[in-house]
Amino acid sequence: MPPAPAPAGAGPAGDRALGGGRFDERFLRKLESLVMTIRRSRVSDGLLRANRASKRVGAGLEFADHRDYAAGDDLRYLDWNLYGRLGRLALRLFQEEEDLLVEVLVDASGSMGVGSPPKLDLALQIGAALAYVGLANLDRVALSPLGDDQAAALPPARGKGAILPILRFLNGVSAGGQSGLAASVRSFLARRRRHRRGLAIVISDFYDPAGHRAALDLLRHHRLDLVAIQVSAPQELAPDLRGDVELRDVETGETRELTISPAVLAAYRQRHQTLLRDLEGYCRERAIPCFTVASDQPFDAVVLRMFRGGGLLR
């Protein structure tokens, strides 16, 4: 395979432009290679079109449907031919063509800083990769960290040239604060100027004492198509703790003395699996693509698996 052309900002100068940190020239080359791979495999034709037919009925060119006339409707869209045949006033409806708004929501709460490497690193890399795929397909991409301590979101941008500001923004994201997933989503939704339809990619560990349902329902109710990506650290999947320990919750600071025995470990694994199965069940019932990844996996493999697994985009 010929080497992929480097995206804007690649090279040492690009490293400096990125400010170092999580993203470097090698990361950018991987991004471009990932886009090329997706295009060749045509795993997401819909996403590669510049324009997408939205479900919104409006001023498009393609006829979609009729509806009864109501007072105040634009008379230009009355179907006079139908009125001549049936004697009923009806408006012609057209599918409105619009670009896709991709909202990448990365959980940056304190729990995402756990793991080696931290879960947040993989979450940001996945977010950056999906953002770049979107930018490469002329979609509008916005990024929003979720968490108490997070700064304002990055507004929607279009075009591959926007990747550098996105990466710089993501470099500044760090884990901290409590999850409060629903509260963070509410804050995010409040910041949106227009309640456009779009695609919301939620990357989180979904460790929320209040559960994940409220947050995801909020997004769904705001006409956002969802993709859920659950990130777990390997030591969360299979803890290697033994003996007497003092557990400290990274977000709440709560401490707990505990003697880790095999029985305790088994119970923990059982509860963790229950949490994941609950999330997957919720998504499956609502046709929401859901992916569970471990933080020690390479981001490009994870992204490729998401596209090849299908269902990421409709």
Next chain:
Amino acid sequence: MSLATLMSGPLPVRAAVVAGAVSAAAITALYLVRLRRRRVVVSFAPLWLPAAGPRTTTSWARRLRNLLSLLLALAMFGLVLLAAIDPRPAAADRAGRSLVVLIDRSASMSARDGDRTASGTTRLDRARARATEIVDGLGGADRALVASFAADAVAESGFEADAGRLRRAVAAVAPSEEPGDLPRALAFASAILRGRPRPTVVLVSDGAFSDEARRTSPPELDIRYAGVGPPGRPGHNVGIISFAARRLPVDPSAVEAALVVQNFGVRPASVAVDISAGDATVERVRLDLAPGERRRHELPNVFAPDAKLQAKLLPPADDELALDDVAYAVVPPLPHRRILRVGSADLYLDGALLSLGRTVAVDRLTLAAAEAQRAHWSDYDLVVFDGVAPAAPPDQGRFLFLDPHGPGNPFAERGAVRDPVIADVRRDHPLARQLDLSDVNIASARRLALAAGDVTVAGSFGVPLLIARERPGLRIAAVSFDPRQSDLPMRPAFPLLIANALAWAGPKSDDAAIEAPPALLTGASARPREDLPEVAIAHVGFHRVGDMVVAANLSDARESDTATPADLALGGRKLAPPDPPAWRGGIRVGHLALWLALALLLLEWASYHRRWTT
């Protein structure tokens, strides 16, 4: 209190109290310090929550678990301290005794009282077991030394409080073939105990000591007697008390042996004794012995092709001591003697002299030549004047005159007698030993006058024919007739007469009853010969000392008497039994405490992992 004192025995109570107080305080302080656990940061504590139990660490249950754990730790430490103190019952914990456990390993301790098989238990085995009980029963402050004795006493250990070392010393006591010397052993113990607190001797023995040893007043010691074997039980033993052999003075080629056997039992005994020389059995003697009978049996002419004689007793089935069933004797070598024969050639006489064997050297001289060497006559064992007499009668030396006549005849001649008949013979005289002179035909004999002190060994109606004269430094035997004028040279009596004359005249001749020279005794030091060093014999059997082979036997009636006394009295004072053991139970408190501590440790381990304690 030195470190050596602390490490060498049970921990003193005072030190244990101090150590216990300090350590209990330290343990309690450590329990008061909150356990610092390893801190682990988790991303979502609720996943662990249901397993975490009550959230508060100051709950009463937690306090109770801590208290239980503390109590377990204190209990374990207390038990370890108790084991270190190694307490004994106060009644038996006599402070400061210095004991010498004196184990009798003399020959009688090899007796097997009950089981008489070769692998059966000997008295020494029981003595070792009894001594082990004694050292196991020592008090906490006691110190003991294990010693053993037979003819001599030796220390098997130093003064110890460690029962293990003392037990090993007891087990190392080996049986001896020597008689026991109790006064010497007690003197040894007394010397060891001098200056030590509360000196005590525990004598572990069968009580088989001589009356002399029993009469001896023991040292001023607290002597206890731990008897082995059933007290007051009669013995069942037949043993050889003495065995010796010698050459007959009149016939050194012949060997006489004497055997003394005694039945120490209370029942009659029929025994056989095999006498062997080298590997060949040459005699078997059967003896029926009454209870307690000591029988002396003489073997007048033992065939001894080998100088080593062994007497092996075939004992009755209930014989208890095998050590005295065998005895050894060495036959002395043939003596070398010199004879000077003076006179003309005499084939009969020379033939008789040749019959004396190669150990007799004969010089032959004429009368003149003999007179020239008169000063050397005393160097000979016997000077024979055959038909001649010296110029002057000899006054020193040993002589045999055959038909003496002439100026130097020591017996005055009073005429002659024709055809004398030997009518009187003194059978008890050494010159007549085993002589058969009856019917000796004699052509004529000189009538010799006897001086005062002269003895007529054989005569013919008042005419002396064989005369013996003994003076200080002088012995003269005289035959008053010419043997060649008789048929005496044709009879066996003639060489016997020459041999008897040689034996009687010889300086070492002894015609008394056979007194068998005793063999060397085990346990005694002896010098077999003047030019040989003194040796101590420990085992019965043959031993080589320099160029000499000697025999050693037990030969001690007191050791062979296997009867056990009901008690033992020394110097008229009956010995008390040893003190009862300090602890008669099978389990010592110290050991029990250690096991309990181990059980508590396991309980604590289990409780910790079961979360009963923290």
